[in-house]
Each structure stands twice: as C-alpha cells, then as structure tokens.
Amino acid sequence: MPRPVRALAFDVFGTVVDWRSSIARQAEAILTAAGVTGIDPFDFADRWRARYPGAVRASNEAGRGFVLLDVIHRETLDRVLGDLDLALGEPERAALVACWHRLDPWPDAAEGLRRLRALVPVAACSNGHVALIVTMTRHGGLVWDAVLGAEFAGAYKPAAITYQSTAAALGIEPGELMMVAAHHADLAAARAAGLQCAFVSRPMEYGGRPAPDAAYAQEWELSVTSFLELADALPPLLAR
Amino acid sequence: MPRPVRALAFDVFGTVVDWRSSIARQAEAILTAAGVTGIDPFDFADRWRARYPGAVRASNEAGRGFVLLDVIHRETLDRVLGDLDLALGEPERAALVACWHRLDPWPDAAEGLRRLRALVPVAACSNGHVALIVTMTRHGGLVWDAVLGAEFAGAYKPAAITYQSTAAALGIEPGELMMVAAHHADLAAARAAGLQCAFVSRPMEYGGRPAPDAAYAQEWELSVTSFLELADALPPLLAR
Numbered sequence: 203m204p205r206p207v208r209a210l211a212f213d214v215f216g217t218v219v220d221w222r223s224s225i226a227r228q229a230e231a232i233l234t235a236a237g238v239t240g241i242d243p244f245d246f247a248d249r250w251r252a253r254y255p256g257a258v259r260a261s262n263e264a265g266r267g268f269v270l271l272d273v274i275h276r277e278t279l280d281r282v283l284g285d286l287d288l289a290l291g292e293p294e295r296a297a298l299v300a301c302w303h304r305l306d307p308w309p310d311a312a313e314g315l316r317r318l319r320a321l322v323p324v325a326a327c328s329n330g331h332v333a334l335i336v337t338m339t340r341h342g343g344l345v346w347d348a349v350l351g352a353e354f355a356g357a358y359k360p361a362a363i364t365y366q367s368t369a370a371a372l373g374i375e376p377g378e379l380m381m382v383a384a385h386h387a388d389l390a391a392a393r394a395a396g397l398q399c400a401f402v403s404r405p406m407e408y409g410g411r412p413a414p415d416a417a418y419a420q421e422w423e424l425s426v427t428s429f430l431e432l433a434d435a436l437p438p439l440l441a442r
Numbered sequence: 443m444p445r446p447v448r449a450l451a452f453d454v455f456g457t458v459v460d461w462r463s464s465i466a467r468q469a470e471a472i473l474t475a476a477g478v479t480g481i482d483p484f485d486f487a488d489r490w491r492a493r494y495p496g497a498v499r500a501s502n503e504a505g506r507g508f509v510l511l512d513v514i515h516r517e518t519l520d521r522v523l524g525d526l527d528l529a530l531g532e533p534e535r536a537a538l539v540a541c542w543h544r545l546d547p548w549p550d551a552a553e554g555l556r557r558l559r560a561l562v563p564v565a566a567c568s569n570g571h572v573a574l575i576v577t578m579t580r581h582g583g584l585v586w587d588a589v590l591g592a593e594f595a596g597a598y599k600p601a602a603i604t605y606q607s608t609a610a611a612l613g614i615e616p617g618e619l620m621m622v623a624a625h626h627a628d629l630a631a632a633r634a635a636g637l638q639c640a641f642v643s644r645p646m647e648y649g650g651r652p653a654p655d656a657a658y659a660q661e662w663e664l665s666v667t668s669f670l671e672l673a674d675a676l677p678p679l680l681a682r
Contacts, residue, residue: 323576323580331611331613332588332590332611332612332613333611333612333613333614334613335588336563336587336588336612337613339587340563340587345585346587347576347579347580347586347589348572348575348576348588348589349587349588349589350572353611354594371571371572371573371593372572372573372576373571373572373573373574373577374573
C-alpha cells in the first residue's frame, strides 16, 4: 500500500510553464531587434531546449561544483548560435538567457496550483535556480510554499538527491512526496528516488510533436491532463 | 547613496509571528494534559526562548554540521525542564518542540506581507528550517516567494553567510536586500553583512518588557510599527 501523499513537488519548465511559446516570442523580438532575419523562432526554441538534458547531466558529472541554470543556458545558447552561424553581441545573449526567467504558465496552472495548495504543501522542484523561479512565479501569478530543487540540493535532476532533498526539506519521507511532471524521464528518476508520481500531459510542449523522453513512460500513480484534474484526483491519495 | 531595495528578507519568530502567546497557549495545554500544575505558561515560554540565542550561536561554533532548529529547540527544552525540575515523557517533549511550527502571526502580518509582496519579492530569512516555516506559513495564511535562511545557508543567523546567501539566491547584491526584523541584534548582523534594514517594533514580543537585545539599537534605514506601515514607507526606497 502506498503511503499517503503529504506534499507535491513540481517540475516547472514544460509542466507549469510553456517554455516553447514563451522563448519563441521573446527570442523573436530580441533577434529582430538585433537585425537577424530568416530564423524560425520555434525552431530556435526547440534547438536550445534540445541541448538542455545533456547539458545538465554533464554538469552533474563534471565535478565543477553546482552552477546556476543561467550559466548552462548561456553555454547551450552559444552552441546553438554557433550551429546557426549567428553572431550576436553580449547584451543580446544575456537578454536571451534572461528569457527563461519569464515563461508564461499553461492556462490551468495558476488556478490549479491554488487549488492544490489548499490540499497539501506545494514546492517547486525544478532545475531552475531560486532567482529564476521567483521571477517566473511572480510573472505568472503563482504561489509556492517553498522553492526547492536543484539549487537547494546542489545537483540537477535527474540526480536522486534533488528529489530526496526536497522531501527531506519538507520534513517527510520520499514516499510521501508526489512528483508532478509532464516528463516521463523526470518521473522515472523521481520514482527511482522513492517518490510517488503524477503525470500531467502537455501535448503542446513540443508543438504537438512527440516528447523526446516518451520511452520512459510507465504506469504512474496518477495521470491527468491539467492541474485542475489533478486537484480533483488527489484527495483519495491524501487520506489512505 | 544606498542602492534601490530589490527584495525583502524577513525574520520570522517575533517579527512575523507572536511566539510568546502561541507557545504559552500550546504549552499550557500540553502541560495540563500531562498533569503538570503550578507552571506559568508565559514564564515557561520566556525561559525556553531565553536559551535560544546562545544555543544557535553555540551550534554555529560547535562544528557539528548544521542541525535543524527542532534539534536545538529539543536541547533547550530539556534544559528548561531540568531547571524547573519537571519530568516529562518523550511524547510531551516532542509535542512541545512541534509547537514552534504553529505560531500565530501578529495581526498585521498576513495583510502586510501581501501588500509588500505586491511591491518586491519577499523571502523568509529565519533560523527555522523549511518544514517548520512551511507549516507556519500555511497555519498563518501567509505567502512567501522563497523560504531561505538558515537551512538554505547551512548556518544560523547571526552568521553573515545566512543573510548573504539569501541575497545571492535572489540574484541580488546584499545592499539591494532589506532585512525586516523586530530585533536590533538581527538587524545589526544583517547590516554588518551588507544588507539594508527595517526595524518593526513588536512591543508585546516579551510581554511588554524590554527586549534583551536593546543595546544593539541603531539608526536603521526604516523604523515602523507594522508591516502595513512598512508597505506605505517602502516605495521611495525601491526607485532611488
């Protein structure tokens, strides 16, 4: 019998916020202002995001100590710009990295999070650092009980410690924490770390194309299509 | 010229919540249920709290690694019970330590914090650990953008790193962070760490008696009598 769920930990990029549309819109404005033409802003967002999973894994393994996600976003940006043979100045590169601090929530996220917070504590468990999540939270009208995750743990997901330190900080066992994510790979790592899992489908995260981590799909404790549906489905799991 | 204030960091015990009345009320119930009579619950709360500043300083200096405030509250509780020659069982001691997770906010705190959060990010910068602050935040109907402070820093206030890591996590310089506290000693340490300071007088924190840290009083950047007054006084400091 699984334990009662005593708190929720949320992936943020793709699960709470729509990074693809938000990056495309902001990047288009920055690139246009810089006189760059002929770039599909959605393709630009996809290329940048595609370099992310490998970059955070490499950062965990590199033994260089924990670096903020801004640093990793800058490194992957420089590679994308190299791939596209685009010469951009320092101010434009910094402005592009800062776009990841202001991503718009999915339409159900703010209201769903409010309803979920009325049931149990809700924590961000993102690879985004505290400053990034705080800016995004305020931008999107969201509320967290705590911002935990990579910076708090000193390691990026999918490291087990990132999930487990979130449970520990909330004063509960890993099995009493439910990870909420739109990504099967994130949930697979959370499950391996002892957490329960809720999958939230976000079919437009990649513009309607299949998610790159589809192979990690499993039978999760919950599988829903929005935070509102999650708020409806959660109560029986709190009391058992 | 001071820098613009870009975020607020809050002391919690005594500044946001009224530990004395809350501990006295809860302790009285626990002691009465345990058959203990003849204890003034306010005196009990005062004795317990009086052991706190020395205990957290000693913990910083002991080199035993960071321990949660629950551990320190238990150690100081055991000494207070020894002083009073009270034999209490393990469940009662655990219940008393847990009282510190459920302290009532001062009457202006929830509304004031809401107004302040509309102006700038607000972070808890307490010696209370994340689980304690999260429980208290939900108990009191409060909202933080981030729960930082001792557990995040791995050191208790008044260590400089506790204040400075709060600014760093928010992505700002120490001089752009304003510490809000009812305690001159807390503010003196924050100022020494480079922060700006707002003093909020809480004359009933010690039941109307003088604060034990009155000797640390200085001319602070702001000095107010409530969070509502702070919300009125803050705007000119944001834009300069």
